[in-house]
Each structure stands twice: as structure tokens, then as C-alpha cells.
Amino acid sequence: xxxxxxxxxxxxxxxxxxxxxxxxxxxxxxxxxxxxxxxxxxxxxxxxxxxxxxxxxxxxxxxxxxxxxxxxxxxxxxxxxxxxxxxxxxxxxxxxxxxxxxxxxxxxxxxxxxxxxxxxxxxxxxxxxxxxxxxxxxxxxxxxxxxxxxxxxxxxxxxxxxxxxxxxxxxxxxxxxxxxxxxxxxxxxx
Amino acid sequence: xxxxxxxxxxxxxxxxxxxxxxxxxxxxxxxxxxxxxxxxxxxxxxxxxxxxxxxxxxxxxxxxxxxxxxxxxxxxxxxxxxxxxxxxxxxxxxxxxxxxxxxxxxxxxxxxxxxxxxxxxxxxxxxxxxxxxxxxxxxxxxxxxxxxxxxxxxxxxxxxxxxxxxxxxxxxxxxxxxxxxxxxxxxxxxxxxxxxxxxxxxxxxxxxxxxxxxxxxxxxxxxxxxxxxxxxxxxxxxxxxxxxxxxxxxxxxxxxxxxxxxxxxxxxxxxxxxxxxxxxxxxxxxxxxxxxxxxxxxxxxxxxxxxxxxxxxxxxxxxxxxxxxxxxxxxxxxxxxxxxxxxxxxxxxxxxxxxxxxxxxxxxxxxxxxxxxxxxxxxxxxxxxxxxxxxxxxxxxxxxxxxxxxxxxxxxxxxxxxxxxxxxxxxxxxxxxxxxxxxx
Numbered sequence: 001x002x003x004x005x006x007x008x009x010x011x012x013x014x015x016x017x018x019x020x021x022x023x024x025x026x027x028x029x030x031x032x033x034x035x036x037x038x039x040x041x042x043x044x045x046x047x048x049x050x051x052x053x054x055x056x057x058x059x060x061x062x063x064x065x066x067x068x069x070x071x072x073x074x075x076x077x078x079x080x081x082x083x084x085x086x087x088x089x090x091x092x093x094x095x096x097x098x099x100x101x102x103x104x105x106x107x108x109x110x111x112x113x114x115x116x117x118x119x120x121x122x123x124x125x126x127x128x129x130x131x132x133x134x135x136x137x138x139x140x141x142x143x144x145x146x147x148x149x150x151x152x153x154x155x156x157x158x159x160x161x162x163x164x165x166x167x168x169x170x171x172x173x174x175x176x177x178x179x180x181x182x183x184x185x186x187x188x189x190x
Numbered sequence: 191x192x193x194x195x196x197x198x199x200x201x202x203x204x205x206x207x208x209x210x211x212x213x214x215x216x217x218x219x220x221x222x223x224x225x226x227x228x229x230x231x232x233x234x235x236x237x238x239x240x241x242x243x244x245x246x247x248x249x250x251x252x253x254x255x256x257x258x259x260x261x262x263x264x265x266x267x268x269x270x271x272x273x274x275x276x277x278x279x280x281x282x283x284x285x286x287x288x289x290x291x292x293x294x295x296x297x298x299x300x301x302x303x304x305x306x307x308x309x310x311x312x313x314x315x316x317x318x319x320x321x322x323x324x325x326x327x328x329x330x331x332x333x334x335x336x337x338x339x340x341x342x343x344x345x346x347x348x349x350x351x352x353x354x355x356x357x358x359x360x361x362x363x364x365x366x367x368x369x370x371x372x373x374x375x376x377x378x379x380x381x382x383x384x385x386x387x388x389x390x391x392x393x394x395x396x397x398x399x400x401x402x403x404x405x406x407x408x409x410x411x412x413x414x415x416x417x418x419x420x421x422x423x424x425x426x427x428x429x430x431x432x433x434x435x436x437x438x439x440x441x442x443x444x445x446x447x448x449x450x451x452x453x454x455x456x457x458x459x460x461x462x463x464x465x466x467x468x469x470x471x472x473x474x475x476x477x478x479x480x481x482x483x484x485x486x487x488x489x490x491x492x493x494x495x496x497x498x499x500x501x502x503x504x505x506x507x508x509x510x511x512x513x514x515x516x517x518x519x520x521x522x523x524x525x526x527x528x529x530x531x532x533x534x535x536x537x538x539x540x541x542x543x544x545x546x547x548x549x550x551x552x553x554x555x556x557x558x559x560x561x562x563x564x565x566x567x568x569x570x571x572x573x574x575x576x577x578x579x580x581x582x583x584x585x586x587x588x589x590x591x592x593x594x595x596x597x598x599x600x601x602x603x604x605x606x607x608x609x610x611x612x613x614x615x616x617x618x619x620x621x622x623x624x625x626x627x628x629x630x
Contacts (some may be wrong), residue, residue: 056434073563087508089463115419122591125532125546125553125575127445128502128509128621129464130421131458131486135440138463158442158460162398167372168597169572 067109072184075105081179082140085121088178089135091143095180099140102182103147109186116140117181118158119165121174126160133158140180218351220264228265230295230352232259235273237300237312238280244310246365247337248302251312254341255298257385258359259348261603262585263610268294280315289319296325298348308333312340316351326351338387339629346628358580359384362626363587364402364411365601366389368619372597375620379413381428384625386615392428396630401445401576404626406538407452411624412436414444424456425472437475449492449533456480456490456499467501469516480518491536491543492516493560500524500534500543500560511545513560524562533575539583546575555588557606567609578624587614589621 064070073080080102082095091099106112118137120129137156145151166176220230234256237248259265273562274288280299288295300314313329328347330340339360346357367380367389379399382389392411393399402413411426423436423443436443441460448455455470467480467490481487485505492499500513509523511534525531536543542557547567554570555577568586572593577586584606592598599621601614614623 046538087504092469116424122573123548123596125457125489125548127489128486128532130442130444131460131488134460135463137488142463145429156463157419159398162375162377162400164373164597167597169593169595 001048020110052150055090067186068093069184069186072102072105072112075101076103076182079172080182082122084176084178084180086121086174086178089132089139091139096143099143099182100147103144103149106144106149106153107147111187113153113155113185115183115185116144116154116156117163118156119160119163119177119179119181121177122161122169123160123163123174129160130158136178136180140182195476196429208340226591229264230269232265232292232296232298232348233268233270233289233292233294234298235270235277235300237301237302237314238277238325241304244304247304247310247312247334248300249304251337251341252298252300253386254338255345255348258342258345259589261612262349263605263612264349264353268292278351280313283322284317286317286319286322289317294319296348296352298344300344304334305331310334310337310340310526312337312344314344316348319389331451334573338383340386342383355455355584356628358585358628360629361581362629363601363614364392364404364624364626365616365620366399366402366622367617368597368599368621369395372595379411379426380617380620382410382616386617389617393433401622403447403578403624405448405449405452406627407448409626410448410452412446412455412457414446414449423455437470437477447491450494450496456492458488458490467499467518472540478517480514480516481521489533493532494538494540498560499535500536502534511543511562524558524560525565526562527565533577535579537579537583538581542583544577544578544579544586555586555604557586566608568604568606569602569611574583574602576622580625581598581628587623587625589623591621 064074076098082091082098091152116137118133137158141154141156144154164177166173214275234252236252238425239245239248243390256267256310260267272292273284274291275285277284277299284297284299297317297319298314305311305312309331311331315316315324316326317326326347330343332340332532342360345359349357353504359372361384362381363384364381367378369376376395378395379392379400379402380389381392398416400414402411409429413424415424421442421444423446425434425436439459442455443459446455453472455472459464459468464484465486465488466482467487468477469480470477482502483505485503487501487503489502490499497516498513499516500511502509503512506523509530509532510523511531512521512523514521529547531545531547533546534543543560544555544557547556553569553573553575554567555574556565556567558565571590573591574588576589585603587601587603590600590602599619601616601620601623603614604611
């Protein structure tokens, strides 16, 4: 298992606070609760007292473990996917935001690699959708590279309409299925 | 490792023998270029036999022939219970008056004889009831296991004699068998007879497999597989089970189709997100690039003379159909109707192109002349796609997906005229059909 990556990641943890992201389809946006940093004046250390032992930084047990796949998804806004318009492969401002955060994360955890999967909804024919999925995957990769992620850490693959994540045969389902999925792989290449 | 099965059964010792002769002055002629709203009534009694084992064959063979002809939409198979005459010897003329009474236009009188444990003799005469003439006489010698294919060959001979067109009953359909829920479907390469019988898996189910196509000249299939998480085009010889990755390209290769004589493969290749059309010579394995546009260029399909290619491109901002020379020159757009066009396939007769047109939330199968004229939409549903032609260019089968959460997919069939829309029996959910050439 390569779920835990030890790194100085506490700063990422403090950037937001929420409950565990749901792995289910269509997670509701979690309310963001701002946690005010509490400044506590330290007591003066009495003379001749030994220093307290070094304490591990406090980690909110409700937050994903820094450097984990869950953490990556959490930093991406719940799931590591960006969504596209019908027959589109350009990145919306929201998608670019998500990808900037993904790039930040990837720039911290340099051991991680990813396969960018391009997906299409079922409202297109199979071969055309394979080509469309390839364009979407490439859009995502190009953006991450523009944010400093080394291209050799990112592989692309198109699944066309073959791997839907939402079974609904309506706009709600189709819009979920038009996505670029940054499928993370921890622990480096190979 | 995928297990491959040797599945092709050779038709041992099959021989055509037109021994019974045929007359030229046929009066019964069916025009299959028109929509046939009035199918020709045909009587196919159980084939005459002596022993009960032979009678069993005779019954099954006649049933297959009746079903083939009925499914074509051009014939109406008369109920054997209505027959007045029971022939005991096919070498005598039938009592034409008895067949006229029940309004049969044609009669197939057949005989089956088992000559040895490994050899059966199947023969029939096709009669024009009004003219009182024999149109065709055929005898097949084959193994008992081959009775079904023999029946299909008989259907082809009957179809040919009555329509003047080559038949398509002794053919197979390769397709993608689909199992499981919509968000986690298992898709497997499979093959079955044209009537849905004898379905067999051609590959193990571990890898996603899509878009199979038959070689027009051999028992070889090309398809796309995600084996090793790399979407690439493969060849599969279904006689030997030999499977081969076609080249080692950096990007995805997909949408393969054979050239008309089977010596080349046209496919799309993706580099850095951009898909273009290439042709690979299967002997030398050299590739030639046909399109260089930064738009999507996909679904290339050769004309039967090998000189032109129809393909799908969104270079005009929406997916449309284009025709170019086989070397990539002289690109011309041919689709100008409302909506978006994709998945073109050139008819084996050369005169038509089948395609998918979508618009207004619906997808339908259509046909047009090769210059884009005379467009006709044949079907319309939530999602009709993946058209493929019967080898005689008269029937199109295609995938139909239902608008449901199960992702139900089926294979349907429609005549070139838009008539005779019917579901093709499949073992489970099924998509991406591709018709074989007429078997040798």
C-alpha cells in the first residue's frame, strides 16, 4: 500500500476544513467552515525545566491524509475530475481552478504520476467519442504541464463513452460523464 | 493471457451441383430495390426424408430456410398446416394447382438423405408456381454437423434465384457482447451466425474490446482493445486464433476497417490529442498518413474499388462526412443536412454510404449517394449507431442503445429502403455489429 506519503504536508491540511469527501456520485458541496487560527500565548518556560517532547503536528482525523489519493481528490474539490460542455474540450474557468490545485499538489508530491483519462457522454458515436476523449485528456495534460508538472509524469488515455460514472440517461448524467479524470498513481513511475 | 478458441468450422466437402438444371424463363422476379410492402408468399415444406433421423434434419433445415426468407422481409413463409399437397418425391413436378389454391408464388421442395455417418445429401428444387417451371435445382453434400450452414446456403440460392441478387444468409456477425451495469460494463468480442445462432466468444473478457470489423476476403477480424491499458488496433484470425497487435504506436490507434481486398487497413491514430487517418499496408506494415488537419479525423471507410475514402471530421466545426481520394487528396464534404454526421460506411455495392445522423436529441441511421445526394434517414431512436452492410449491400444492421440507466444495447436490422426494421437476436446486450462477407 502506498496510501501514506510522508512529507511536510501540514500546510495543505490547514487550507480548508471539511468532513471526509464522499466517494459516492454527485457529492453535495461541503460547507466550508473557516477555522480561525488560534493564537495562544505560550506560558513562560520555567527555568531548568526540560523542553517538552516534540509533538507530531495535529492532523484533523476528518481530513484525508496529506499526500494520499483522497487528499488529491479533496484538493481537487471532491474528486479529481474536470467537466466539459457537449462536444467541447476547452477548459472552463472552474476546470482551470481545479487543475491549478491539482498542479500545486503534484508539484509538492513529486513522486506521484497520473494517467489523464478523457471521457465522453453517450450522446455521440463510439469512434468519434474516442477521438473527443483523447482531446479532452490532452487539454488536461497540457494545462497541468503549463502549471509546471513535468510531462513525463502524465500519461493520457481516451475511454470515449466506455467508462461512464453516472448511469442516468439525462443531462444530469451526461454532464457528469463528460470529464477529464486525473487518475493518480502514487510512489513514482514503475 | 487470453484464451483463444479455434472456432471456424470448415464446410467439409460442400459442393454445389446444379445437376437438376434450371430454366431461364423465370416469371417470378422480386425487385429488392423497392420497399417491399407485399412480401412474396413462398411454401417451404419440410424436406422429404426416409428415416426418422433424416426427417429430423429435413424439418430443421426447412425451418431455417423459412426463417431466413421471412426475416429478409421480401418473403412471407406460408404455414405448412395450410399445404394441400404432400410431395413424396421431389423428382416429380408438384401439383401446381394445389399450391395456387393456397396462394403460393414459389415452392421449395427438398430432400435429405444421410449417405453415411459423416455425409448427408441435401437437395431442393425451387418452383415458380404460376409459370409451372423449375427456377433452380441444387444439391449439397456435406457433414451432418453442417446442416445449418447448408440450410443457409439453400436460402441464399433461393434468394438469388428469385431476386437476382446475391444472398447474405450464410454469413456471420461479429459483435461486442455486453454484460453488467452501465458504469462497469464488461465488453467481449463475440461472433454468431447471421440469424443469432451459435454465438461464441472470440476473446476472454478481461480487456475492453470495441469496434470489430471483418476482412472482406478472409476470416480475419480487426478490432480495438485496451489490453495492457493501451488502446490499440489488433488483428485476429478466427480460423487459427492467432492474434496480433498491429504496430506499436505512441498514441491510441482506433476505428480500423479493412480495404476492399483485405490487404490494407485504414484506421485513426491519435498523437497529442489529435486524431488523423492512416492506411497501413498489412504485408510491409508501412503506414501512410491521409489527413493532417488539427480537427478530429476518424472512421475512414474505403469505397469497394479502393480509390476513395469516406470519413468523419469536425474540421467544419461540427462532425460531418467527407470523401477524399485514397491518397488523401481532393477532400470534399458530402453531408449538408441538418445535424451532425458520423460513422460513415461505404456500401459493398459502391453506390451508397450509410452513416449516423444526430439532431434534436435523436440518433438515426441514414444512407446517401456517394456525392451526398438522395439522403434518406432510415431509423430514429435515442441512439442508433455503428451501421454495417450485408455483403450484398441491401441490409444494414446497427447498434441501438435505450435511454435507460441499465445502458441496454441491442442489434437491429433495417433494409436499405427503410423497411423491415427488426431486432436481431443476441445472447445478451450487444453492440458494434460487423457483417462478414459471404462464407466460402
